[in-house]
Amino acid sequence: MPEDRIRRKVLVGGMLGAFVLLWLRTFSLQIVHGDYYRRLSEENRVRVEPIEALRGPILDRNGDVLVENRPSYTVAVLPSPWLDSTLALLSELTGISAEEIKRRASAQRRWPRQPVKVKRDLPFPMLASIEERRYELPGVIYQIEPRRSYPFGDLAAHVLGYVGEPTRREFARLAREGYLYGELVGRSGVELYYERLLHGRPGARYVEVDAFGREVRELSRRDPAPGAKLYLTLDLRLQEVAEEAFGDGRTGALVALDPRNGEILAMVSRPSFSPELLSGVLSEDLWERIRSDTTYPLLNRAVQSSYPPGSSLKPLTAIVGLVSGIDDEDFVPCCGSLRFGDRVFRCWGKHGRLDVIGAIAQSCDVYFYQMAEHMDVDIWAEYAEALGLGRPTGVDLPGEEEGLIPSREYYGKEWAQGIMLNLAIGQGEILVTPIQMARYVGAIATGRLVRPHVLLRVEEPDGRSFSVEPEVEEVPIPPDVLSVVRKGMLEAVEGEKGTGRAARVPGVKVAGKTGTAQNPHGEHHAWFVAFAPYEDPTIALAVVVEHAGCGGAVAAPIAGKVLSAYFSEMMAEGGTP
Structure with missing residues (x-):
């Protein structure tokens, strides 16, 4: 029948069409996209x-x-x-x-x-437990x-x-x-x-x-x-002593370095943290506890915090006064205060008549107030920068704070000479970091400013190695001026009336300067900077303890312990202080 023939033709045509489509699909899979699908298959297997x-x-x-x-x-x-x-x-x-x-x-x-x-x-x-039930965990490795x-x-x-x-x-x-x-x-x-x-x-x-993702x-x-x-550059044993001397209950920082080449021998920041606890993926609870901790334990206070330096900056003021030719013959004796204009600037003691060496040793505010009366703030700021203050040290640690050394331009129309009296004793709008202060005292000790660094040497897996070369620049300060200031710092530690006597080390001449920096938010910050030995310095250090009071009573003893350990180790190795 014609209708049967038509149905057969439609059926055959449909079958042929299906075979053609199947062949085209196979051709596409194996020939046109063969590499692509083989790669997918391989990736599922490998x-x-x-x-x-x-x-x-x-x-x-x-x-x-x-x-x-x-x-x-x-x-x-x-x-x-x-x-x-x-x-x-x-x-x-x-x-x-x-x-x-x-x-x-x-x-x-x-x-x-x-x-x-x-x-x-x-x-x-x-x-x-995971291994025991591994076959129930496809895709888990x-x-x-x-x-x-x-x-x-x-x-x-x-x-x-x-x-x-x-x-x-x-x-x-x-x-x-x-x-x-x-x-x-x-x-x-x-x-x-x-x-x-x-x-x-x-x-x-x-x-x-x-097929389940398990390794074959x-x-x-x-x-x-x-x-x-x-x-x-760190010395493990000196670092241990420095941390023990600083203690766990205090907040602040310590930096000890070699003033000849900038190698950092010890660096402490308190409070601290556990690197191993933080190394990995932190839970949200742990990170929130750290983030909300108002003592900021992750902050490296030696590099990332700045403070007013207090009297530890008086050696700078003495340098500027001596270089500027300011004559102290007409200075009035210290009776505990000095009137300047309509203000009274007070001293912490009554020191009588002093020269610059005695003023540094006994940390007399009145002496430095009188020096500041005749001082140009821009010259003072210029020498501060020459000694490494108010600018980054270039230390190879992240997040360094640069501090602040104000100039006349900084104050603008607000400038008055009375501001200089505060700056002269390390108060007012001035901020320094502990690492800057270690560098600063090292520059006074040697006449050279170094770039502090913690990397000493690198050894590559292929056997190659290289060492870090020191970066040193001469400070533009006459040697005779530095000599006078050093004598004042020596008297501050070794003299009978010195404020830094707690930093003495038997058999070693130590030079230093105490500082008690006023803090508008609470107890004063305690400072001490030092170098030793006096004749040929190999170590310079700075200590700051927040909200601790007097530098001579708190910071100087910490420095003394570190210096004692340093020279004990040196002598044990056959050296001489």
Whole structure:
């Protein structure tokens, strides 16, 4: 029948059409898009697991290890169709909520082939629990990763710093430099400043996996290259003494350096923190506690905090007075105060008649008020800057504060000579950092201004090494002027009426200057700056203790303990003070 023939033709035509479509689809899959689909299949069968490079260790000047690596286990999940089905069990085993795991996976969607790290540094019982139920956790893997270890706890924490995960914005930049998602980077201190040296080159494992994402075998690997080994200028034993001398209940900072080359021998900032506790992924609760801590334990007060220097700045005023030719023959004896205009400027004592050496030694305010009556503030500011104040020192630590040395331009129409009287004794609108003050007193000691630094030497994994060269500049101050000021500082410690007698070290001549900086928010800040030995200085230091009162009673004894330890160690090694 004609209708049957028509139906057969339609059926045959439909079958032929279906075969043609099937052939075209097969041709498309195997020929046109063959490479693409083979690559997808291969990627489902072969997983690339990044291998983090070991960060370089950090050592002190004598080779004592300050920061190293230890192995730790990290559990991670691979973005996969099975992720949702494993979240409840994984959350139960790790204590990380399913919502948090999803959030991390979502944050990582731009890097879909890298594992999403759920929990770092797993304790062994947790690791064992995950391993026991591994077949119920498709797509869940654990990796052995290096974790930063700080053998001496919070010792030199602000110098060493800590590591943590970069923000998404930071990682977008770091990814272009070969960093892995979730890789820890320096967040403060040396860990941050020398990140490029400490960070190595990541490697990778190519592993065959089954349909559930479980590893079948390792196909190949590219080994990572470790970061460089850094030797710091710090002396571990002196650092320990400095931290013990400063104590835990105080707030402030200490810097000790070699005035010949700028090598920082010890640096303390209080309060402190545990680098190991912060190194990793911080919980929101922990970070909130740190962020809301009004003592600011993460702040490196030696570099990032500025204070009025008080009388520790009187050697600068003496230098400017001597260079300017100000004659003290007509100065009135100190009777405890001085009237200037309609104001009365007070002294902390009644010192009688003094010369500049005695005024430095006994820290007489009235003497320096009279010197300031004849002083040009711009010349004073010029010499302050020449001694390293009011500008960054260039120290190789992040976040350095530059301080403030005011000039006539700073005050504008508000300028009056009475302001100079306050500046002359280190009060008023003047701010300095402890590291600036250590550099300043070192410059007075040697006549040379150095750039402070904590990096001593770098050793690359390939055997290459280089050392940091000192950066030194001569200060534009006549040697005879510096000599007079040094004598005053020597008398401040070694003289019978000196204010810094608590810093004496048997067998060593110490020169120094105390300071008690007024604080409008509470108790005064205690300062002490010093150098030793007097004839050939090898150490200069600055100590500031916040809200502690008198520099001679509080800061000078701390400095004395550090100096005693320094020279004891020197003599034990066969040297002479």
